Amino acid sequence: MANIKITVDEKEIETFEGKTVLQAARENGIKIPALCYHPDLKIKANCRLCLVEIKGERGLVPACRVQAKEGMEITTESEKINRARKINLELIFAQHFEECSDCNWGTGCRLLGLASKYKVNVKRFLDRKDDSKVYQFGSIVFDQTKCINCRNCVEACANQEVNFLEPEGKGYRSEIEPSKDEKKDCIYCGQCILHCPVGAIEAVGEFEGAEKILQEKGKIKVFQFAPAIRSSIGESFGLPAGSVMTDQLSAGLRALGADKVFDVSAAADFTTIEEAGELVEKIKNGTGPCFTSCCPAWVKYLEFNYPEMIGYFATTRSPQIISGGLVKTYWAKKEGIDPKNITVVSIMPCTSKKFEVQRKELEVNGLKPVDYVMTTRELAFLFKKHGIDLKNIKPEPADSPFGNPSGAGVIYGASGGVVESALRTAYYKLTGKDLPSVEFEQVRGLQGMKKAELEIEGKKIKIAIVNGIANAKKIIEELKEDPHAYDAVEVMACPGGCIGGGGQPMPVSEEIRKQRAAALYQIDRDKPIRLAHRNPDVQKVYDEFLKDDKIRHAVCHTTYGRKIKGEIKTLKNSKETL
């Protein structure tokens, strides 16, 4: 890529050939508004807001799809440009029911920002969405009355090859609809939410649900937070992506009213030990690949699309479920609390986790291990609402006995982390020795498909790691041909793994995902204990409680089954989900 110079608003800037005018301008701090543009997605140029004038070209051109060329002279603000933006914004406002107090974008709403900048009369036209619908499918709520037809969600869903969201109708009658095709179902990954510029899609509960839990009387409230949110929630408080907020989270949750704060990364150490055990068994017996099972969107995907393959899943439960299960058994007994009086709330980077906790087969002694899941966004919303500023709060550690994870438990949040953690422990189980060097560089990174081969004691272990569920199909096809193509397969439905999860703060981009992941690997490097099976808190629970196989199975393992298409409900409004 050659260096070129272009002039934007009479200011010369340097950029590279191949960059669009919009990218070049933004990278140089020049603001050009755009709604349908998203760095993860193709250029669609349908919102018609990023219009600029280019010397020598007729009329207004969308900056998102014009490539910068040497010597190009661009104007980004003029009377004509501003008039066009203002009118197009007024048209957009008229197809978007405002529900600002309860929006994923909160104070970061681009529409409102642009409205004040371009002096938009937001009520110039009457809202026209009286006949539009609000749908709920699983843990996702899609509100057509807010949709501006940019189709980012359709593309995000198609990139996952889920293809559940479909455009229907034409002209002003066009709507995005959940698919009626019995062969297509949502996996609740929430990538549509992250890519919607106007908050038309949200997770169930965002944000009316979160507050309710705090108001529950007479319950012991246990909050537990996922590995991937410690390096992302800072973004909601103006900090750069990758800022580590582990202890601020604990302090914030206590300020919010948590009786106990646990770190799900500590429970991930149990998942690692159990899953490594399954992996080692499968390797020894040659009984086919071991699929990771902690991503509920992936679990739903396989159960719905390839039920014949569910035997490959590790039966090990996901970290939040093991954690909740231990809280309501081991910990409750130790503390002398009736588990019925405990409410376990997970903070997850994920929208599919809301669906996971509804699974009947996960119940322990008739109780759901986790009572409520909130997204990273919901927690940030609650913090702000209660005046808790995570940026300035005094850090406090999470509570014992599930407050001190190994490094392995923390990297669960990034693609490759689960397999890496399992390998660290599997090595021990196969050799009786700990790894001299615990880092597996081959399985790290954000590329959608990673393949690696390792040798342990003369045994070759073939590994495939996938992030972005579309890539899973390729591995599945390979395994149909040859069930021994891989020994271990890790799949995370979201790009980059949980750090790019559908419950994470917005906006998101490749760069942001990279920084969130890097922070988790840094935490791992700084940990004195980096192997799950060396975590003394975990060892203690095994010694005191999980040595009984029946209990261990009830708390740490599950079953899977063929799934039919989930129900698509039509709601009166997006608040009705409560």
Next chain:
Amino acid sequence: MIIEQLKNSGLKGRGGANFPTGLKWEAVKNVSAEKKYIICNASEGEPGVEKDYFLLDKYAEEVIKGINIALKEIENSSAYIYLNPDYFPKLENKIKKAIGELPIVLFKKPRGYVCGEESTILNIIEGKEAKPRLKPPFPTEKGLWGYPTLINNVETFYQVARIAEGKYQADRFYTLGGQAKNKGVFSLPENLTIRQVLEQTKNWPDFDFFVQVGGAMSGEVLASSELDKPVSGAGAVIIYKTSEDSLSIMRQWAGFFMDQSCGQCVPCREGTYRLNEELKKKEFDRSLIEDLLFVLAETSLCPLGRGAAVPFIGYLNKIYGKY
């Protein structure tokens, strides 16, 4: 050889965009690709234009001859005739007979105005959603299934055949309609002014009138004092009485564009809807209408949206309230 002849003839595309045919052919011929496509656009979706039907009905063999010249000139090519669904039952046998054994597929166009837009045609033949593609790349570089594609109008292919036969006389086909007393399709020299076309077809009205040139929807509106220029677009001239009800004229346009918008971009999807809503009122807000026309004309993604503003702008500036 034929490309030189086309260039020398000065033939321009007869679909309405007036692009020099020789240059287009040359562009497709010169790209290297393992195969190429030729599309004869017979969608004729613009109301008020009837010449393609006329040509396929009367001179199907000449049109096919023109397509065949392209097939020979452009290596490894095959062709489609993309035919208006209303014409299909009437013309299917005639066209298939003229095609004979040539590698030309007769393709029935789905209904819808935007389905005649050239990049939308590509999506439709490929089985994709009926919406325009972003340009560039132009079809000449990346068209059908990514291969270089030559898209010409029915009349263009007809004239190509005439040029190859040495019979071309720089004439074109005009459709006269609306309040014209002598409606129909006429072949006359291409450089005639609108006034001359009206006179030579014996259509000069004996009432106060204005015309819409190019088509009955997206055509430009001209007052009777502005007729000393050539006929633009697809060669249609629609005559209106100035006494016709202005709201019904504008409502007809607005309703059409609203129904035909594909819905992809904001100004066309929302703008045509709001235009239609505003014109439902007896007293419409002129400045609001002008704002809508501004974004339609200046910011729409494809020619349909940009074209939707054209008749209103001329009509409001030249005719509305002046008679």
